[in-house]
Amino acid sequence: QFALTQPPTVSGSPGQSVTISCTGTSSDVGTYKRVSWYQQSPGTAPRLMIYEVSNRPSGVPDRFSGSKSGNTASLTISGLQAEDEADYYCSSHTSFSIIFGGGTKLTVL
Amino acid sequence: EVQLLESGGGLVQPEGSLRLSCAASGFTFSSYAMGWVRRAPGKGLEWVSIITDSGSTTYYADSVKGRFTISRDNSKNTLYLQMNSLRGEDTAVYYCAKRDYSSSSRWFDPWGQGTLVTVSS
Numbered sequence: 001q002f003a004l005t006q007p008p009t010v011s012g013s014p015g016q017s018v019t020i021s022c023t024g025t026s027s028d029v030g031t032y033k034r035v036s037w038y039q040q041s042p043g044t045a046p047r048l049m050i051y052e053v054s055n056r057p058s059g060v061p062d063r064f065s066g067s068k069s070g071n072t073a074s075l076t077i078s079g080l081q082a083e084d085e086a087d088y089y090c091s092s093h094t095s096f097s098i099i100f101g102g103g104t105k106l107t108v109l
Numbered sequence: 110e111v112q113l114l115e116s117g118g119g120l121v122q123p124e125g126s127l128r129l130s131c132a133a134s135g136f137t138f139s140s141y142a143m144g145w146v147r148r149a150p151g152k153g154l155e156w157v158s159i160i161t162d163s164g165s166t167t168y169y170a171d172s173v174k175g176r177f178t179i180s181r182d183n184s185k186n187t188l189y190l191q192m193n194s195l196r197g198e199d200t201a202v203y204y205c206a207k208r209d210y211s212s213s214s215r216w217f218d219p220w221g222q223g224t225l226v227t228v229s230s
Binding site for chain 2: 003032033034035036038040044045046047048051052053057087089091093096097098099100101102103
């Protein structure tokens with residue numbers, strides 16, 4: 001059960017856009033819509049930001065968007081705000097296991 | 110409002126045991142799979158285990174297989190994680206989460222606030 005591959009860190013200035021990639025295999029990320037994204041700020045529980053590759057739960061700002069190409073998914077945050085600074089994790093699953101990415105720390109400069 | 114409240118964490122010696130509980134409210138507990146995810150200090154999220162809505166099927170990460178047991182009591186709206194033969198590398202905050210789903214995907218939403226398990230002598 002190997003982790004999905006994410007960049008360890010990304011950064012951007014307020015108002016800019018950043019994209020976090022998440023690479024898996026044809027058995028997980030590349031299958032159907034098996035990608036979700038979670039945000040975790042220090043001392044808080046993870047929060048679902050994107051499910052089914054590109055769907056946003058109610059309450060998540062439309063600045064957050066998701067996409068996928070082949071075995072790589074992406075989370076894009078546009079119009080960066082200071083409150084977006086957090087750790088972000090992608091996740092996928094096979095029939096028998098659930099996999100998370102190693103996490104990406106987003107710093108808002 | 111969906112709420113998940115974990116309990117049962119604490120300090121335990123290596124090779125010891127601990128049982129975590131997760132009390133659920135605000136949704137039809139028996140209609141959803143549930144899972145446990147942990148985050149060790151300085152590390153990322155790691156999936157631990159998942160159980161189907163009826164409790165008939167369970168899955169485990171290789172790192173805990175044979176040592177941890179997930180279960181649920183749908184009459185009490187409660188999820189459990191029995192952890193035996195604990196090791197230092199099991200030290201983490203343990204989160205329970207509801208497994209939401211569609212015809213083509215699954216995801217965790219929402220998550221509980223977590224309970225800290227520390228394995229140390």
